[in-house]
Amino acid sequence: xHSMTELCINRREAKRLETAHRLQACAVQLTLxxxxxxxxxxxxxxxxxxSRRTVFNYFAGKAEVILGPEIEIDPAHIETFVGGGPTxxxxxxxxxxxxxxxxxxxxPDLAITAIREAIITEPRLIALVHExxxxxxxxxxxxxxxxxxxxxxxxxIRLMLRLLLTCFDDALDRTxxxxxxxxxxxxxxxxxxxxxxxx
Numbered sequence: 001x002h003s004m005t006e007l008c009i010n011r012r013e014a015k016r017l018e019t020a021h022r023l024q025a026c027a028v029q030l031t032l033x034x035x036x037x038x039x040x041x042x043x044x045x046x047x048x049x050x051s052r053r054t055v056f057n058y059f060a061g062k063a064e065v066i067l068g069p070e071i072e073i074d075p076a077h078i079e080t081f082v083g084g085g086p087t088x089x090x091x092x093x094x095x096x097x098x099x100x101x102x103x104x105x106x107x108p109d110l111a112i113t114a115i116r117e118a119i120i121t122e123p124r125l126i127a128l129v130h131e132x133x134x135x136x137x138x139x140x141x142x143x144x145x146x147x148x149x150x151x152x153x154x155x156x157i158r159l160m161l162r163l164l165l166t167c168f169d170d171a172l173d174r175t176x177x178x179x180x181x182x183x184x185x186x187x188x189x190x191x192x193x194x195x196x197x198x199x
Contacts, residue, residue: 036125
């Protein structure tokens with residue numbers, strides 16, 4: 001049995017998620033119709049039929065509405081990685097951590113294709129996505145240092161992170177050409193092609 005308090009909290013969370021999805025869908029449509037730089041948060045509030053204050057209660061800015069919140073990695077995943085998991089192979093585990101970074105979370109399936117389309121048609125959004133990847137790479141670099149210890153060569157860490165960033169960028173290009181697959185599917189294909197090329 002659920003208490004009335006739990007039911008109210010669950011309803012509130014469901015309503016909050018529904019509003020966030022509506023705002024995101026409207027922001028994506030405004031971007032597709034007018035371009036990312038040609039709409040304001042006031043326009044978004046009007047399109048979603050909410051107050052401007054409501055928009056800012058949910059999102060700090062335009063990029064966050066479309067891209068979601070800044071990248072965070074689940075501390076449990078970092079702990080597993082630092083402990084040598086989940087596979088025991090450093091680069092394979094970095095790729096799995098990259099999946100955590102790029103997963104398309106809590107977005108209705110039907111909206112994901114539209115979000116991808118909005119991103120790939122806007123150079124500014126692509127640049128913001130790349131900036132986020134670079135920030136994530138720094139987090140991953142710190143995790144590698146914790147896992148491998150102070151003696152692990154910094155040049156190897158830099159090389160692995162640059163390989164990951166190259167795979168991220170190539171996967172973005174592939175997503176622009178083929179939106180029928182998720183970013184992570186393209187990312188996996190890019191990593192597989194890189195492995196083949198280096199074999």
